[in-house]
Amino acid sequence: xxxxxxxxxxxxxxxxxxxxxxxxxxxxxxxxxxxxxxxxxxxxxxxxxxxxxxxxxxxxxxxxxxxxxxxxxxxxxxxxxxxxxxxxxxxxxxxxxxxxxxxxxxxxxxxxxxxxxxxxxxxxxxxxxxxxxxxxxxxxxxxxxxxxxxxxxxxxxxxxxxxxxxxxxxxxxxxxxxxxxxxxxx
Amino acid sequence: xxxxxxxxxxxxxxxxxxxxxxxxxxxxxxxxxxxxxxxxxxxxxxxxxxxxxxxxxxxxxxxxxxxxxxxxxxxxxxxxxxxxxxxxxxxxxxxxxxxxxxxxxxxxxxxxxxxxxxxxxxxxxxxxxxxxxxxxxxxxxxxxxxxxxxxxxxxxxxxxxxxxxxxxxxxxxxxxxxxxxxxxxxxxxxxxxxxxxxxxxxxxxxxxxxxxxxxxxxxxxxxxxxxxxxxxxxxxxxxxxxxxxxxxxxxxxxxxxxxxxxxxxxxxxxxxxxxxxxxxxxxxxxxxxxxxxxxxxxxxxxxxxxxxxxxxxxxxxxxxxxxxxxxxxxxxxxxxxxxxxxxxxxxxxxxxxxxxxxxxxxxxxxxxxxxxxxxxxxxxxxxxxxxxxxxxxxxxxxxxxxxxxxxxxxxxxxxxxxxxxxxxx
Amino acid sequence: xxxxxxxxxxxxxxxxxxxxxxxxxxxxxxxxxxxxxxxxxxxxxxxxxxxxxxxxxxxxxxxxxxxxxxxxxxxxxxxxxxxxxxxxxxxxxxxxxxxxxxxxxxxxxxxxxxxxxxxxxxxxxxxxxxxxxxxxxxxxxxxxxxxxxxxxxxxxxxxxxxxxxxxxxxxxxxxxxxxxxxxxxxxxxxxxxxxxxxxxxxxxxxxxxxxxxxxxxxxxxxxxxxxxxxxxxxxxxxxxxxxxxxxxxxxxxxxxxxxxxxxxxxxxxxxxxxxxxxxxxxxxxxxxxxxxxxxxxxxxxxxxxxxxxxxxxxxxxxxxxxxxxxxxxxxxxxxxxxx
Numbered sequence: 026x027x028x029x030x031x032x033x034x035x036x037x038x039x040x041x042x043x044x045x046x047x048x049x050x051x052x053x054x055x056x057x058x059x060x061x062x063x064x065x066x067x068x069x070x071x072x073x074x075x076x077x078x079x080x081x082x083x084x085x086x087x088x089x090x091x092x093x094x095x096x097x098x099x100x101x102x103x104x105x106x107x108x109x110x111x112x113x114x115x116x117x118x119x120x121x122x123x124x125x126x127x128x129x130x131x132x133x134x135x136x137x138x139x140x141x142x143x144x145x146x147x148x149x150x151x152x153x154x155x156x157x158x159x160x161x162x163x164x165x166x167x168x169x170x171x172x173x174x175x176x177x178x179x180x181x182x183x184x185x186x187x188x189x190x191x192x193x194x195x196x197x198x199x200x201x202x203x204x205x206x207x208x209x210x211x
Numbered sequence: 212x213x214x215x216x217x218x219x220x221x222x223x224x225x226x227x228x229x230x231x232x233x234x235x236x237x238x239x240x241x242x243x244x245x246x247x248x249x250x251x252x253x254x255x256x257x258x259x260x261x262x263x264x265x266x267x268x269x270x271x272x273x274x275x276x277x278x279x280x281x282x283x284x285x286x287x288x289x290x291x292x293x294x295x296x297x298x299x300x301x302x303x304x305x306x307x308x309x310x311x312x313x314x315x316x317x318x319x320x321x322x323x324x325x326x327x328x329x330x331x332x333x334x335x336x337x338x339x340x341x342x343x344x345x346x347x348x349x350x351x352x353x354x355x356x357x358x359x360x361x362x363x364x365x366x367x368x369x370x371x372x373x374x375x376x377x378x379x380x381x382x383x384x385x386x387x388x389x390x391x392x393x394x395x396x397x398x399x400x401x402x403x404x405x406x407x408x409x410x411x412x413x414x415x416x417x418x419x420x421x422x423x424x425x426x427x428x429x430x431x432x433x434x435x436x437x438x439x440x441x442x443x444x445x446x447x448x449x450x451x452x453x454x455x456x457x458x459x460x461x462x463x464x465x466x467x468x469x470x471x472x473x474x475x476x477x478x479x480x481x482x483x484x485x486x487x488x489x490x491x492x493x494x495x496x497x498x499x500x501x502x503x504x505x506x507x508x509x510x511x512x513x514x515x516x517x518x519x520x521x522x523x524x525x526x527x528x529x530x531x532x533x534x535x536x537x538x539x540x541x542x543x544x545x546x547x548x549x550x551x552x553x554x555x556x557x558x559x560x561x562x563x564x565x566x567x568x569x570x571x572x573x574x575x576x577x578x579x580x581x582x583x584x585x586x587x588x589x590x591x592x593x594x595x596x597x598x599x600x601x602x603x604x605x606x607x608x609x610x611x612x613x614x615x616x617x618x619x620x621x622x623x624x625x626x627x628x629x630x631x632x633x634x635x636x
Numbered sequence: 637x638x639x640x641x642x643x644x645x646x647x648x649x650x651x652x653x654x655x656x657x658x659x660x661x662x663x664x665x666x667x668x669x670x671x672x673x674x675x676x677x678x679x680x681x682x683x684x685x686x687x688x689x690x691x692x693x694x695x696x697x698x699x700x701x702x703x704x705x706x707x708x709x710x711x712x713x714x715x716x717x718x719x720x721x722x723x724x725x726x727x728x729x730x731x732x733x734x735x736x737x738x739x740x741x742x743x744x745x746x747x748x749x750x751x752x753x754x755x756x757x758x759x760x761x762x763x764x765x766x767x768x769x770x771x772x773x774x775x776x777x778x779x780x781x782x783x784x785x786x787x788x789x790x791x792x793x794x795x796x797x798x799x800x801x802x803x804x805x806x807x808x809x810x811x812x813x814x815x816x817x818x819x820x821x822x823x824x825x826x827x828x829x830x831x832x833x834x835x836x837x838x839x840x841x842x843x844x845x846x847x848x849x850x851x852x853x854x855x856x857x858x859x860x861x862x863x864x865x866x867x868x869x870x871x872x873x874x875x876x877x878x879x880x881x882x883x884x885x886x887x888x889x890x891x892x893x894x895x896x897x898x899x900x901x902x903x904x905x906x907x908x909x910x911x912x913x914x915x916x917x918x919x920x921x922x923x924x925x926x927x928x929x930x931x932x933x934x935x936x937x938x939x940x941x942x943x944x945x946x947x948x949x950x951x952x953x954x955x956x957x958x959x960x961x962x963x964x965x966x967x968x969x970x971x972x973x974x975x
Contacts, residue, residue, distance in 0.1 A: 232755035232756070233748060268778055272744075274738070275747050278744070278747060278752060279755070283752065284751070284753075300740075300741075410709070410710065410732070410733055413734070414728070415722075415728040415730045416736070417719075417723075417734075419724070
């Protein structure tokens with residue numbers, strides 16, 4: 026089983042991101058479970074969402090305590106919420122930021138992870154250029170599969186097109202593709 | 212067809228496939244996505260011959276369903292928590308009038324203190340209203356149970372509550388197999404009411420029944436639930452034959468054949484429990500679990516047969532009878548009346564507190580060591596409650612517990628902002 | 637009724653007037669109740685008190701509705717006197733499909749019945765919901781407002797006897813000021829129900845802009861039937877508020893029910909009017925105005941206002957002012973020069 030935890034703020038599409046991941050996994054024939062940390066609708070509040078993927082039926086219902094991968098949609102959470110809690114020693118870390126790891130002040134955490142398991146990508150900027158909205162979730166999913174190889178980029182792009190019709194889908198898919206390429210390049 | 216969708220959406224589509232004719236809705240977390248889903252299907256025309264009515268309260272919602280069902284229209288609504296209590300009068304009324312309404316309860320805790328997260332206090336509060344109560348373990352089962360529920364309700368002339376863990380199931384995306392309209396039509400015939408208001412054959416429904424007849428009416432209501440013990444498995448078996456998968460039924464044992472310890476639970480927590488059972492088995496423990504599918508009627512005999520050979524029973528339940536202990540546990544104890552093995556209660560997940568494998572494994576092992584109390588609150592913060600109990604011993608306690616805890620934890624806590632002297636200039 | 641202003645020819649036989657009995661009137665001039673073909677939606681054998689205004693009002697209202705609906709009508713009843721005295725299990729005096737659910741949900745249940753009938757392909761079957769003042773203005777208020785707001789196709793009839801009678805005469809929000817009830821006893825400085833409280837449901841119904849609202853009285857039975865018939869011409873939500881004296885609860889003589897209802901109208905305390913889509917379109921003019929005293933004196937629930945040697949003229953005057961205000965507000969005066 027591969028477990029991903031996503032952190033962000035209400036309104037940034039954190040919940041949708043987890044759902045898209047689960048749809049992408051489903052498109053590849055996997056079992057997947059996605060759910061948010063639940064609460065009343067509220068913009069700006071810290072929010073987490075979860076996605077589990079496996080080749081067999083997933084029965085587990087607890088929140089993801091020991092993620093294999095973390096996607097941080099909002100770097101302002103890095104030092105205010107214990108987002109790294111439980112991250113497995115061999116885990117992956119993807120952060121939405123144009124700065125680098127040192128610039129974000131998380132050398133220690135990143136240093137404990139295997140080489141090539143950590144990446145930063147300016148997903149908000151990429152999203153703004155393609156969609157005109159600072160919604161980084163689709164781009165981050167592109168970066169995520171580049172970093173972890175957990176899924177094929179095509180599965181992610183298909184999921185994006187299923188969720189967002191027409192030009193919106195195209196723009197988000199393009200953002201995902203650019204982020205994918207950017208993370209692959211590093 | 213297999214799709215990766217939200218549990219609520221799966222339920223909405225399953226309900227729509229059952230061709231309801233009147234659907235009424237009042238919003239409450241966490242059921243909102245279900246009725247919104249059905250409403251969208253009505254508005255788009257995908258669900259034909261259905262009126263979707265936006266009502267002004269849950270009490271009105273079930274009342275509308277009562278009226279519609281009484282004239283022979285297939286009726287549906289959904290609620291949770293406070294909403295279920297707000298319609299409590301109507302819940303008993305629908306059962307007493309023998310109306311085959313199907314209602315989803317998106318299980319959520321009941322306040323005070325107000326809490327929007329999952330536990331079973333709501334459906335447990337209405338467990339003896341005369342409705343059949345079914346609990347879903349997965350979102351697939353949640354969708355499937357609704358299809359079975361309409362069959363069940365209409366065959367028995369008894370309303371059915373389908374309990375689905377709020378958020379944990381309702382808001383989770385999973386792979387679901389949504390049947391085709393043809394498949395559902397083959398399994399669920401059109402509603403052919405046993406009784407209905409009809410101008411060609413008028414009669415009165417809802418008279419006052421006095422002492423000379425009330426007991427007989429109630430006995431027959433009890434008997435109807437006893438009859439359901441036979442109908443529920445039959446309907447589930449027919450479902451399996453028609454749709455090719457297991458869903459519903461009275462209970463489902465898991466690795467119980469040689470189990471010394473058997474864990475019993477309702478709803479989604481059974482998934483986590485099964486993972487723990489597998490892990491413990493791998494370590495050599497002889498442990499199994501039972502998913503209870505029907506809580507009302509309660510499968511006393513069937514459960515007895517599964518549990519009788521075990522050394523100890525652990526009920527993991529998301530409900531509490533203050534002053535007594537467990538509700539599920541009390542019902543399970545009834546199944547084992549006359550038997551000697553302990554039935555231990557683990558109160559877990561109240562108000563949405565996550566139930567983790569680690570915590571479950573810990574209590575299961577303590578039970579195996581005969582070191583588990585009669586009633587255990589899983590992951591209880593003993594420090595906080597201990598301190599409050601000590602404080603309360605010294606002073607006369609009154610008012611809301613939650614707020615009192617805050618005051619105790621923050622001795623200098625003042626709710627009034629002192630006047631700002633400088634501002635008077 | 638037309639009045640011939642030219643000198644009438646002398647008629648040898650007095651026919652075509654009320655003086656030779658109703659049976660010689662034209663069919664359409666008679667009440668539904670006068671017809672052998674009436675549906676008897678509520679038939680005899682019910683257990684209402686002697687002189688019950690509600691039984692009288694319901695009988696007239698339901699048969700009028702049945703006629704208007706061509707016999708295709710269902711009734712939903714709130715808990716209350718009407719429900720209790722018509723269905724002493726295992727008997728029922730209803731000869732139409734009838735459903736009683738709860739005290740506070742009759743409007744919502746009726747909404748469901750109407751929707752169910754449409755979905756079952758029977759839109760011609762009409763729905764009447766009914767309740768007392770308690771079930772309508774208090775506990776059923778939320779459901780009734782919801783029904784009105786959605787403009788659901790139901791005629792709601794409220795039988796207003798101004799208190800919770802079935803449970804022993806307790807005060808409701810329809811209880812008039814100064815009236816004694818079990819929970820507003822005639823004690824203290826302000827005996828009886830408090831002034832400045834209460835709801836007048838017809839006005840609230842009008843505020844929802846529903847197609848038709850009317851007040852009616854068991855003293856004016858032709859008018860009551862005509863209003864029911866008028867209501868049934870509309871689809872959508874309609875509300876009729878019928879004033880029904882309760883001998884037991886009001887402490888009045890059982891044979892005085894109709895007389896008391898007439899005095900309520902003629903004093904101005906109970907205005908008769910019709911409204912469509914929120915505007916008053918017609919009102920019943922008072923022929924013989926009477927002071928409120930004449931109405932109040934007949935009811936022991938107002939007896940504390942008339943103590944020998946200590947009449948409470950102030951309170952009676954306050955009640956008179958309410959009557960005067962109604963006459964002004966609803967235009968109940970006969971036009972100048974009316975004979």
